[in-house]
Structure formats: C-alpha cells, structure tokens
Amino acid sequence: MQCPTCGEYGDLVIVKVKKTGEEVLVCTECDSLWKTVEAEHLGETVLDVSDFLTQRNLASDWGELELLRRV
Numbered sequence: 001m002q003c004p005t006c007g008e009y010g011d012l013v014i015v016k017v018k019k020t021g022e023e024v025l026v027c028t029e030c031d032s033l034w035k036t037v038e039a040e041h042l043g044e045t046v047l048d049v050s051d052f053l054t055q056r057n058l059a060s061d062w063g064e065l066e067l068l069r070r071v
C-alpha cells in the first residue's frame with residue numbers, strides 16, 4: 001500500500017515494538033508512524049518513528065521494531 005505522506009516511494013508495514021508489544025503502522029521510506037494497524041483508517045500521521053520511540057524511552061532505532069507484515 002502507498003504511503004499517504006510520501007506517496008509512491010514508501011511501503012507501509014505493520015511493526016511490533018519489541019519492548020512494549022504495541023503494534024503500529026510505519027512507512028519504511030519516510031518513517032511516518034500511525035498508532036493503528038488498520039490501513040484503511042490512517043488519517044493524519046501521528047508521529048515519526050524516532051519521536052514515538054523516544055517518548056517510550058527507547059533508542060530511536062528501527063532495531064526496536066519487529067517487522068510483522070506489509071499492508
């Protein structure tokens with residue numbers, strides 16, 4: 001699925017935050033993050049990956065995320 005923020009470049013993927021178990025949608029290209037796994041109801045971008053991880057006192061690193069599947 002195309003990312004609504006960066007258009008044709010990004011792939012949206014569902015990832016799990018390893019240390020909290022949260023599942024969120026992220027774009028592999030522009031690092032936009034949505035706090036939902038329902039790609040049909042994305043709405044506005046909530047955060048980007050590094051902000052989201054920083055808020056949880058995690059390293060701002062994709063290594064904190066486990067890739068579950070593409071959407």
Ligand SMILES: [Zn+2]
Nearest residue numbers: 003006010027
């Ligand atoms: Zn994107």
